[in-house]
Amino acid sequence: MLEYKQIIEGCIRGNRSAQDALYKKFSSLLFGICLRYAGNRMEAQDVLQEVFVKIYNNIGSYNNEGSFEGWLRRIAVNTSITNYRKNLKHAYQKDVDDLMRTNEEPASYEDLEYTAEEMMSCIERMPAGYKTIFNLYVIEGFMHKEISEMLNIDVNTSKSQLSRAKNYLQRELKNIATVKIIEHV
Amino acid sequence: MSEDRFFQQVKATMADYSPEVPESVYVGIRKKLWWSNFTRLSVTRFNIWYLAILITGAAAAISVSQAADSAETENAVQLQTSADASGGVMAVTESAPSEEPAASGVQPEEQTSANNTVDPMPAKNHAVAQTDLTAQETESPNQPKQASATEELSESVNQNPQTVQPSESKTASKKGLKVKTYNSGDK
Numbered sequence: 156m157l158e159y160k161q162i163i164e165g166c167i168r169g170n171r172s173a174q175d176a177l178y179k180k181f182s183s184l185l186f187g188i189c190l191r192y193a194g195n196r197m198e199a200q201d202v203l204q205e206v207f208v209k210i211y212n213n214i215g216s217y218n219n220e221g222s223f224e225g226w227l228r229r230i231a232v233n234t235s236i237t238n239y240r241k242n243l244k245h246a247y248q249k250d251v252d253d254l255m256r257t258n259e260e261p262a263s264y265e266d267l268e269y270t271a272e273e274m275m276s277c278i279e280r281m282p283a284g285y286k287t288i289f290n291l292y293v294i295e296g297f298m299h300k301e302i303s304e305m306l307n308i309d310v311n312t313s314k315s316q317l318s319r320a321k322n323y324l325q326r327e328l329k330n331i332a333t334v335k336i337i338e339h340v
Numbered sequence: 341m342s343e344d345r346f347f348q349q350v351k352a353t354m355a356d357y358s359p360e361v362p363e364s365v366y367v368g369i370r371k372k373l374w375w376s377n378f379t380r381l382s383v384t385r386f387n388i389w390y391l392a393i394l395i396t397g398a399a400a401a402i403s404v405s406q407a408a409d410s411a412e413t414e415n416a417v418q419l420q421t422s423a424d425a426s427g428g429v430m431a432v433t434e435s436a437p438s439e440e441p442a443a444s445g446v447q448p449e450e451q452t453s454a455n456n457t458v459d460p461m462p463a464k465n466h467a468v469a470q471t472d473l474t475a476q477e478t479e480s481p482n483q484p485k486q487a488s489a490t491e492e493l494s495e496s497v498n499q500n501p502q503t504v505q506p507s508e509s510k511t512a513s514k515k516g517l518k519v520k521t522y523n524s525g526d527k
Contacts, residue, residue: 174373178366183358190359203361204368208376271357274350293347294354321346 159223166214174211181224182207185231191278191290192235194242206234232295236305239287269328277327285320292317 162180165173186203193199209230217226278286287306291297292313297305299313306313379388 187357
């Protein structure tokens, strides 16, 4: 915690070594968040750059009360949502394209262990609308009401999108499980 | 399998997902950070606002100097056209001063010789001037009257030294030196 304080104070003064230390400590974690929301890796890299610029410019507003990591996560999530809103027009088009596939009956989810990379590959392929709501509800822990306010959508829309996202992810994971079983045999 | 369990499994797997970040991201962050600092208004640091002021000042200075140059050019053209319209009268008046130095170039020698004969000299330079003038008198017999007049004047100065003013003595010493140089040049 003392190290955090030193890094934060250095970043407030604009010390480059402190900024580098902050980047080395949290860049991977924040890149993971950006990847979950972004459409692809290049977009996630751009969002991560924006996240760190925001962190360096606004680190003085961190009041040392809550968790510093939580504060950083919140900046990454908010920047990712802003990026999602910017690309909303194209994302909507993609959602419509994927709507036919996701309306199929829910897949029976196999109770298997999956690695983070396997889950991430499934989430990356998810339509942007599903992905955002799924991340906000399941991983960030927001309620449907909060999500509806953040994304300026109806609460029922948030619920239906989450249900579809869940079906999509379960189906993709089942495909991965099938491939695993075939490879094992 | 319940919905909560599935979501918990996904959350536990994905919460600390930390993939490797490409190095190009760090370079991009430094560039964006520099630009962000450069565009931010700050008194203590050179930024885009100072640059804007510099560029505006430079542009204003260039435009003012160009306007001045064009005005000078217009004046010169107007003078030339008015000179052409006056049928060469201006050309004569303009060329007149250039002839003056040629005419005045002859005069100084005459003036110095005339001054030597008229202006009184200080006491210490008088003897030198007198010997020079006597030498001049012997070398140039064509000017007997001028030399005799000088001798008379120098004698009158010696008899009445209080009549010579300090300012006159300074100019006279200068002129006396000129005379000395002139004579040595002749020799």
